[in-house]
Amino acid sequence: MTIRLATRSSRLAMWQTEHVAGLLTQAGFATEIVPMQTTGDIVQDRSLAKIGSKGVFTEELEQSLRRGESHLAVHSAKDVQSSIPADLELLAFLEREQVNDVVLSFDEDFSLDRPGIVLGTSSTRRKAQLRRFYPNASTAEARGNLQTRLRKLEEGQFDALVLAYAGVHRMGYEHLVRYELPTGQFVPATGQGSIAIECAASLDADLKTRLKAVLDHPATHTCLLAERAFLHTMEGGCSIPSFALATLSERGQVRLHGGLISLDGEEYVEEIQTADSPAGAWQLGTRVAEAVLARGGRQILDSIRSGRA
Numbered sequence: 001m002t003i004r005l006a007t008r009s010s011r012l013a014m015w016q017t018e019h020v021a022g023l024l025t026q027a028g029f030a031t032e033i034v035p036m037q038t039t040g041d042i043v044q045d046r047s048l049a050k051i052g053s054k055g056v057f058t059e060e061l062e063q064s065l066r067r068g069e070s071h072l073a074v075h076s077a078k079d080v081q082s083s084i085p086a087d088l089e090l091l092a093f094l095e096r097e098q099v100n101d102v103v104l105s106f107d108e109d110f111s112l113d114r115p116g117i118v119l120g121t122s123s124t125r126r127k128a129q130l131r132r133f134y135p136n137a138s139t140a141e142a143r144g145n146l147q148t149r150l151r152k153l154e155e156g157q158f159d160a161l162v163l164a165y166a167g168v169h170r171m172g173y174e175h176l177v178r179y180e181l182p183t184g185q186f187v188p189a190t191g192q193g194s195i196a197i198e199c200a201a202s203l204d205a206d207l208k209t210r211l212k213a214v215l216d217h218p219a220t221h222t223c224l225l226a227e228r229a230f231l232h233t234m235e236g237g238c239s240i241p242s243f244a245l246a247t248l249s250e251r252g253q254v255r256l257h258g259g260l261i262s263l264d265g266e267e268y269v270e271e272i273q274t275a276d277s278p279a280g281a282w283q284l285g286t287r288v289a290e291a292v293l294a295r296g297g298r299q300i301l302d303s304i305r306s307g308r309a
């Protein structure tokens with residue numbers, strides 16, 4: 001049988017889906033790629049915080065799963081909302097790529113310490129982290145797929161661009177990387193660097209098991225569970241500057257660093273906790289989020305929401 005893979009049609013999404021197709025082909029499946037446009041691809045003149053964060057990059061792919069027009073949807077895990085509808089299922093998470101953010105510039109001597117620099121980013125998390133750790137920099141909107149953002153950089157709309165290393169690597173833009181931002185300060189967004197595979201809950205159970213065996217990376221899956229539980233309890237979506245990064249030690253301990261930052265970078269609540277085994281990953285995410293909310297995160301969320309209303 002032929003496994004049909006629904007995907008966004010951006011170059012990064014197509015790269016990721018071809019990667020998935022390659023793994024499936026090696027395992028003896030035939031594949032067909034079904035590219036489509038999502039709201040997030042069509043509406044490019046507004047920031048994601050304004051379009052609304054629910055499923056802007058996923059909904060059209062999910063409709064294709066529901067209609068049975070495709071078997072699997074391939075997403076950047078970061079773009080997947082924290083609650084999946086009951087008729088759908090997150091089947092697998094591919095092995096995570098290097099997870100940090102990077103700074104790209106055409107200027108080989110670019111310095112983050114220079115006064116007055118302008119950095120392109122549309123992520124509320126990155127804007128807030130930059131305000132906190134690089135108050136000398138200001139930010140400018142950089143919506144659009146990676147090629148569009150690179151073009152804006154080339155046109156001089158900003159001095160440098162802040163992006164996830166994962167996408168930069170997959171698109172072959174490493175030669176423009178001037179900084180690898182440390183994950184202790186620039187803690188990434190939930191799911192950054194991993195590819196999520198979604199299917200209809202009604203997909204044949206035996207087929208699900210076989211597909212999962214090919215695609216799922218258990219260590220990544222454990223980390224993503226902890227991060228997604230954090231996001232779920234945070235009720236934030238991508239319009240809220242929350243961050244969460246889980247790591248799994250060789251002894252099977254899960255460590256989660258999660259937190260929340262105010263839009264101006266002034267208020268900062270972070271929490272690091274561990275679970276003794278992967279079985280505790282989801283609970284760990286919930287605990288860390290509850291601790292962050294209790295220690296000042298609730299006020300940060302309230303002030304962001306009242307500012308928007």
Ligand SMILES: NCc1[nH]cc(CCC(=O)O)c1CC(=O)O
Nearest residue numbers: 076078163164166167192193194
């Ligand atoms: N929201 C856009 C998005 N979704 C996934 C990636 C990069 C790839 C990844 O993190 O897996 C990006 C671009 C970016 O943040 O620079």
